[in-house]
Amino acid sequence: MKVVLDTNVLIDGFKDEYSYEKRVIDEITAGRIEAFANKQTVQENKLIISQLLDNPEYKEELNNFFGQVTHVINRHRIHIVPDEEDNKILESAVESGAEFLITNDRDLLGLGGYGNIKIVRAIDFWAHYKDEGQDLWNSWASFLSGK
Numbered sequence: 319m320k321v322v323l324d325t326n327v328l329i330d331g332f333k334d335e336y337s338y339e340k341r342v343i344d345e346i347t348a349g350r351i352e353a354f355a356n357k358q359t360v361q362e363n364k365l366i367i368s369q370l371l372d373n374p375e376y377k378e379e380l381n382n383f384f385g386q387v388t389h390v391i392n393r394h395r396i397h398i399v400p401d402e403e404d405n406k407i408l409e410s411a412v413e414s415g416a417e418f419l420i421t422n423d424r425d426l427l428g429l430g431g432y433g434n435i436k437i438v439r440a441i442d443f444w445a446h447y448k449d450e451g452q453d454l455w456n457s458w459a460s461f462l463s464g465k
Contacts, residue, residue, distance in 0.1 A: 319450070320353075320417050321346070321417065327440055330422065332376050338443075342447075353387045392409040394412065400425060404426050407419065
């Protein structure tokens with residue numbers, strides 16, 4: 319599954335160890351979800367979050383997270399929401415072929431989607447992600463039982 323995370327998701331995830339944002343970050347760090355971002359966004363995210371976090375453990379987790387992010391080059395400009403930074407996040411989702419853009423930004427969430435990309439909050443993504451995993455488990459169990 320391919321995703322792009324907005325900066326606000328990273329900030330919320332590292333502020334709250336039990337949040338859905340943190341669950342998504344942990345799945346990316348573990349390599350179970352593919353994350354994408356352009357290099358400029360990654361650099362900006364590292365700077366912003368390093369200024370907000372004092373905990374060395376979180377900084378190490380953050381570095382592990384960014385080690386899992388695949389860089390994309392935004393070749394096509396999108397001007398659909400007022401904030402150009404939000405447009406860059408959307409561009410990265412388009413360039414990577416992401417299935418989900420996970421954000422807490424109202425302008426992006428207001429779109430609901432863009433092309434084949436679903437724009438959702440972390441809690442909504444998590445529900446979909448867990449349902450998909452349950453479907454795989456049910457398919458595997460059905461296969462084993464011959465049903």
